[in-house]
Amino acid sequence: MSKKKLTLKALILMIFTSVFGFTNITKAFYLMGYSSIIWYVLAALCFFIPFAFMLAEYGAAFKDHKGGIYSWMAESASPKFAFVGTFMWYASYIIWMVNVGSGIWIPLSNAIFGVDKTQEWSLFGLNGVQTLGVLAIIWIIFITLVSSKGLDKVKKVTSIGGTAVALINILLFVGGILILVLNGGMAEPLSVEAFTHSPNPGYQNMIQVFSFLVFAIFAYGGLEVVGGLVDETENAEVTFPKGITISAIVIAVGYAVGIFIMGAFTNWTFAFTQFGDVEVTMGNVSYIAMNNMGYQLGHALSLSEAASVTLGNWISRYMGLSMFLALTGAFFTLIFSPLKQLIEGTPKEIWPEKLTRTKNGMPTYAMWVQAGIVVVIIALVSFGGDSAKAFFDILIAMTNVSMTLPYMFLAMAFIGFKEKDEITKPFLMYKSKKTAKIAVYVVTFVVGFANVFTIIKPALDGNPKESIWSVAGPLFFAVVALILFSRYTKKMEATSYNKID
Template sequence: MATKKKKLTLISLILMIFTSVFGFTNITRAFYLMGYASILWYVLAAVTFFLPFAFMLSEYGAAFKDHKGGIYSWMAESFNPKFAFIGTFMWYASYIVWMVNVGSGIWVPLSNAIFGVDKTQYWSLFGLNSVQTLGVLAIIWIIFITFVSSKGLNSIKKITSIGGTAVALINVLLFVVGMVILLANGQMAEPLSVQAFFSSPNADYTTMIQVFSFMVFAIFAYGGLEVVGGLVDETENAAVTFPKGVAISAVIIAVGYAVGIFIMGAFTNWTYTFTQFTDTEVTLGNVAYIAMNNMGYQLGHALGLSEAVSVTLGQWVSRYMGISMFFALTGAFFTLIFSPLKQLIEGTPKEVWPKKLTAIKNGLPVNAMKLQAGIVIAIIMFVAFGGSGAQAFFKILTAMTNVSMTLPYMFLSIAFLGFKKKQHIDKPFEIYTSPIVTKLAVFVVTFVVGFANLFTVISPAMAGDYKESISSVIGPVVFAIVAWLMFNRYEKKQSTLYVGDHAQHN
């Protein structure tokens, strides 16, 4: 008797969504950029983008629970296949660069875990410089993740659960320690006032244009939910479990961000922490470790411990932060190394791809995963060993994908109108029952994402960096043209086959 394949339960689905979407660093970065005022923008991004979009994905997921292709299947059935292929391909391309980025960057939290500080700029293997060393480590990492993932979904599930649990624990630590410090001190470290919830303490975020750029940041903080669209067919009792999992995750994540930012103020005095506490320059890359180091330090003082013990406590909290982030990014990596690719290969017509790439083993497109690993490794090698020109190239590559990653959200929301109109699609779960509410939700989500992307494009140009602005536009255009050419080739092949078959029958 064949063993029954284990499916995702509600809890494991929520943990997977939580790991893919919730970024603990988004809390610390938001507080650094906007203080308490960031809560308003995070809530606004949740209400205008994340929640309505999550409910759309829930309806799609329940209706297409037996389709393996995730977002491609959804858009192809609801709108049209070419539109769906371009949106899905663009979205997939952005994850290739995510892997390059995180494959090299994951060593920063590991260094924090081991040493209490980031020492990656001093690492050297075989006489290589630090950039090349991180490149070699990233290549080994990609090979390792691809090898383990290709063994099937069960091995991935175990690791994403560790990742989700690690992130959950660091959040628990933030809330518990924040409350202990608040109770011990009897007041917030960052003074509360009505104005504090509307204006940033950061001089770089005072004008309307700068504040709009933060809205973009808030929307990106909710990205990644569509990745789990490919897991509908892997979910137990999908029509009920999937929409419930998405809805519960959406609310937990939105509330988690808002409460997390607020509790940061219990132990973080903005001016002291980000200007005097550290002797290193505060960046978006290291702000989480500085904030957590400060949390441990402030806990020591709140409990009446000596300066030396407080400093040590701060370093240990920073270490714990490093290990948690390492596990969280590992969990995200294990989901993202197969889920976008699985949607692209399994969802789209098989004839678009060379036959070898569509072969499925252990429920996953293993050959395609190997090719994906090869592409990621090639880019990492070029960036790590190509000198300053390659570094500049990577900056351009990242700019190219910023827009590509969220543009498909617009594709999905536009296709949702077609989905609601098509009566033949069985919809076992519906939140949008009124046509007016549906149109309003589609308009708001499309407008908010469109505005964020437009701003991402024009913002560098306003600061004089025209190259980055042009790159941001070129990325989606290049990916869209490649996808369009691939799908056109497939359509021509299909029409030739159809004409040939038709002629034979006559």
């Protein structure tokens, strides 16, 4: 029986779920107001769209290669270069699973109660942090079990996640435009200064503003994850580039328009300093913003104060449900796609034989080993007390830079990809080698600048330890990757020597 492949629509939904973060809109408006649009557009033009076009060319050229980004870099640059970049990138997703496995319950709590009550939850007499740890462990096991059954199961969930994100965006756009029409103007006044200057007192000088550029670049992360799905895509050399190109443009425009629409119902001072009695944080700002949208819509429709408050609470609940479904969709993709690229793309001899076994098209044994590693880290962080929180902070600092460095690896390898005429390129976004080089230099500079700033900012803020760990993370992962690759090289040399004997 022939295996069902990803259609253009399913691929776009998978990309949209993996990359587009609705909360990046609300967080951007909270941090920088209208002026965040310029930085999001800049990040899209200088990083996301040129980088997406590179991935589209890679994907079309290597459509029959399993393993995604490793295969691309190994063919274009060198296997060692490719392995270091891929391993570093994979390690950062382990920490993503630890972090989101515990954090996914916050939107669920908002969906059920209208507010975050996770710190009050208790199972078997455990405190809030430990209870979230137990739930996260059960979650990881459940996701691994379902994903190991095959891609068809994953597609169903990611489609639900993509649809949930699409619906919350429709709610934002329709609600925002309706409030704008009914009120006859924007809640946040429009001016030239509003598009160039943040209303947030914490984002006034250049150092603070540059830190937002880092945030904007991170908002576009995740596109490379679907690189491992080229061989799973229907009519790949046409569908894959088209899917990536459409997704890149829709996501970039969606962010910019979404931030602008926020101003239709969000007066920055009212929404983030006076609305409700909850302290605004990066964790809850999205729920506060959408609650405020419901409240403002109620007043625009001439509802009573009580009815407006209730409407706001229900929109906040829907926001929680949507985010829970969207994160679930992303989880189902990320639980197997990075691992699939690492195991299937790299030389089998690097890994123990069991890790390379596949079932239902998935590296099932490796997925359970991965689950075990994630579960152990979650247990250490949840049950280790204060020292565990410090340990987790270190883990996050170690992976902040590691998550984006592979973008530089992929961009730099693209020069070799364009230079090698022996690589068949059925799809070209960059018609000339000169244009491709300019795109590589721009993407590499922008990501490099963001990473340098990510490293030095904590030290400038009086936290040099985090800066040190930000450098130590990539170095640690690079050393581990080099050791693994060195062992593989020696093993292959020994095998070759024995054959000659």
